[in-house]
Amino acid sequence: MSDIIQLLPDHVANQIAAGEVVQRPASVIKELLENSIDAHATRIQVVIKDAGKTLIQVVDDGVGMSVTDARMSFERHATSKIKLADDLFSLKTKGFRGEALASIAAIAHVELKTRRAEEEIGTCIKMEGSQVVSQEACVTPKGTCLSVKNLFYNIPARRNFLKSDNVETRHIIDEFQRVALAHPDISFSLTHNNNELFQLPPSNQRQRITNIFGGKTNEKLVPVEEDTGIVKVSGFVGKPEFAKKSRGEQFFFVNNRFIKSPYLNHAVVAAFEGLLKDKSYPSYFLYLDVDPKSIDINIHPTKTEIKFDDEHALYAILKSAIKHSLGQFNVAPMLDFERDSDLDTPYDYKNKNASAPQIEVDRDFNPFKNEGGLASFSGGGGNVSYRRERSAASWEGIYTGLETETMPESSANLKEIEFESEEVTGNLFGAKEEEHGRSTFQLNKKYIISTLKSGLLAIDQHRAHTRILYEELLKNITVSAAVSQQLLFPLKLQFNKHENEMLKEIKDSLEQTGFVFSEFGRDEVEITGIPTLIAESEVEMLLEKLLADFEKEVPSDGFSQTDLMAKSLASSMAVRSGTLLNSAEQQHIVNRLFACKEPGLTPFNKTIFTTIGVDELDKKFA
Numbered sequence: 001m002s003d004i005i006q007l008l009p010d011h012v013a014n015q016i017a018a019g020e021v022v023q024r025p026a027s028v029i030k031e032l033l034e035n036s037i038d039a040h041a042t043r044i045q046v047v048i049k050d051a052g053k054t055l056i057q058v059v060d061d062g063v064g065m066s067v068t069d070a071r072m073s074f075e076r077h078a079t080s081k082i083k084l085a086d087d088l089f090s091l092k093t094k095g096f097r098g099e100a101l102a103s104i105a106a107i108a109h110v111e112l113k114t115r116r117a118e119e120e121i122g123t124c125i126k127m128e129g130s131q132v133v134s135q136e137a138c139v140t141p142k143g144t145c146l147s148v149k150n151l152f153y154n155i156p157a158r159r160n161f162l163k164s165d166n167v168e169t170r171h172i173i174d175e176f177q178r179v180a181l182a183h184p185d186i187s188f189s190l191t192h193n194n195n196e197l198f199q200l201p202p203s204n205q206r207q208r209i210t211n212i213f214g215g216k217t218n219e220k221l222v223p224v225e226e227d228t229g230i231v232k233v234s235g236f237v238g239k240p241e242f243a244k245k246s247r248g249e250q251f252f253f254v255n256n257r258f259i260k261s262p263y264l265n266h267a268v269v270a271a272f273e274g275l276l277k278d279k280s281y282p283s284y285f286l287y288l289d290v291d292p293k294s295i296d297i298n299i300h301p302t303k304t305e306i307k308f309d310d311e312h313a314l315y316a317i318l319k320s321a322i323k324h325s326l327g328q329f330n331v332a333p334m335l336d337f338e339r340d341s342d343l344d345t346p347y348d349y350k351n352k353n354a355s356a357p358q359i360e361v362d363r364d365f366n367p368f369k370n371e372g373g374l375a376s377f378s379g380g381g382g383n384v385s386y387r388r389e390r391s392a393a394s395w396e397g398i399y400t401g402l403e404t405e406t407m408p409e410s411s412a413n414l415k416e417i418e419f420e421s422e423e424v425t426g427n428l429f430g431a432k433e434e435e436h437g438r439s440t441f442q443l444n445k446k447y448i449i450s451t452l453k454s455g456l457l458a459i460d461q462h463r464a465h466t467r468i469l470y471e472e473l474l475k476n477i478t479v480s481a482a483v484s485q486q487l488l489f490p491l492k493l494q495f496n497k498h499e500n501e502m503l504k505e506i507k508d509s510l511e512q513t514g515f516v517f518s519e520f521g522r523d524e525v526e527i528t529g530i531p532t533l534i535a536e537s538e539v540e541m542l543l544e545k546l547l548a549d550f551e552k553e554v555p556s557d558g559f560s561q562t563d564l565m566a567k568s569l570a571s572s573m574a575v576r577s578g579t580l581l582n583s584a585e586q587q588h589i590v591n592r593l594f595a596c597k598e599p600g601l602t603p604f605n606k607t608i609f610t611t612i613g614v615d616e617l618d619k620k621f622a
């Protein structure tokens with residue numbers, strides 16, 4: 001039997017490597033931008049057609065390549081950036097694998113035009129599926145122009161796997177922003193189908209951030225600055241009140257390279273402790289400079305993760321630097337983190353003398369004499385509460401008290417007792433039921449409890465309301481023309497490019513829910529009408545949440561887009577648990593819920609209500 005192991009032909013090896021390097025048009029943009037930066041470009045222009053599927057072109061004014069280098073650049077493992085293994089530990093460039101151009105040329109039609117400053121004539125090379133189609137001298141400006149056409153033309157499976165143009169454009173904008181943020185001193189532009197999306201002049205960090213994320217960003221930024229032996233930190237965090245519903249604007253750059261680090265992210269969030277509302281994310285643009293020897297970027301092929309030698313120290317430094325900044329800019333309540341504010345003496349008390357506490361005793365008090373005082377116990381888990389202030393005559397009072405919303409808010413234990421009692425009274429004083437049909441009450445500001453002929457019904461108020469709104473929204477979007485309320489003053493909202501792209505994508509469906517957009521500018525959206533179901537003050541929050549949801553789960557077709565939108569809007573508009581509802585509101589929810597097509601489950605497939613049958617109760621009393 002003959003030997004069976006063979007070396008793969010180059011073009012096959014390149015295609016396989018390409019699978020790792022190039023997942024989508026955005027990966028090509030990233031690689032080409034990084035090459036231009038490594039070539040010391042001061043100006044980089046990106047042009048794309050059809051979300052990069054038809055054309056990606058990156059033009060720079062960098063050092064360019066000689067005739068031989070131009071040809072070599074498409075070979076695998078061909079790089080000018082490292083020579084020895086040791087160089088890996090002192091990387092100053094973005095690239096070092098020498099894989100990008102070889103990979104891209106394996107899966108697209110590539111044209112390279114390049115010229116070095118010292119040469120008069122440049123080189124033009126055309127590649128197709130790793131093969132050189134032509135190489136000739138050409139007239140071209142100093143620098144390099146790389147055009148990548150028909151990406152994945154020879155891998156149909158890959159090409160079909162690409163998402164809609166809108167989604168792919170979003171990925172491209174993401175990559176573009178990361179690189180542009182990391183290099184504010186370089187001028188960048190991005191043009192999509194003859195539409196200029198970005199035009200970024202050379203600037204400082206703050207200007208670059210503002211140019212990308214819109215004019216109002218400037219006032220939201222708090223500078224962070226710290227220089228230690230281990231790391232130099234600079235950049236900005238967003239003021240807590242502008243924290244977002246999505247993680248959209250969170251950027252770490254290490255030695256000008258965008259990275260993701262859940263660990264460092266945790267440090268930032270920890271610095272914001274106590275300043276953020278639930279489920280909101282602080283924005284940050286943080287630039288860390290460390291000794292290249294102390295990091296290893298080699299651990300991930302797409303290089304957004306790196307390994308630090310001294311992670312713990314970085315964590316501590318970052319956290320304290322941000323805390324310090326937030327404090328300095330009067331964002332955090334306390335400036336001095338060492339001092340315990342409880343020990344501070346109020347000014348008035350400084351000159352007073354301490355006096356001995358006095359004890360007053362009610363000598364007539366007899367705990368065994370029952371003056372109509374009712375003792376109620378709630379025991380369990382060593383947590384026993386004892387209460388004697390309510391009289392027996394006030395049993396009913398407890399019940400009506402609940403309905404008129406005068407329930408004391410203070411002690412959780414107290415509430416439990418009252419609800420327990422109330423279930424009893426509900427049955428004892430069943431007359432109420434006849435007065436207004438089915439009676440309901442609220443438990444823990446979370447559940448609506450109602451009686452059925454055959455038992456008890458417990459409804460999760462938030463989930464029920466979500467279901468109701470969801471069906472209503474779906475109906476609005478798909479069947480009837482939604483009613484919208486005209487706003488007295490148009491609402492102007494700012495979104496970043498990325499969010500703007502998404503908004504554009506769902507604009508039509510939004511309009512069907514009742515939104516009226518009068519202007520759809522570059523980074524400002526003007527709204528003149530909103531759905532009747534929504535309060536004006538909620539619009540920004542709702543849209544932000546909606547965009548965050550779209551970000552997480554990219555819907556592929558019109559139907560799932562509508563569905564996702566209805567789900568997102570419904571769950572952000574629905575009453576939260578913890579909201580007190582009066583009995584009319586409770587009734588309303590119960591009635592509308594059971595008019596729904598699917599009252600049992602939320603659009604997220606969660607149980608909405610449960611029942612406890614009389615027979616179950618009977619068993620408990622057996």
Ligand code: ADP
Pocket residue numbers: 031035036039060062063064065073074078079080081094095096097098099100101102143144
């Ligand atoms: P790497 O960037 O890892 O070295 P690439 O395949 O991306 O590998 O590029 C191969 C080589 O081609 C680079 O090392 C560089 O010498 C050259 N090159 C690529 N793009 C440019 C450019 N825009 N300007 C000048 N030289 C470039």
Ligand code: MG
Pocket residue numbers: 031034035094095096098100101
């Ligand atoms: Mg490269």
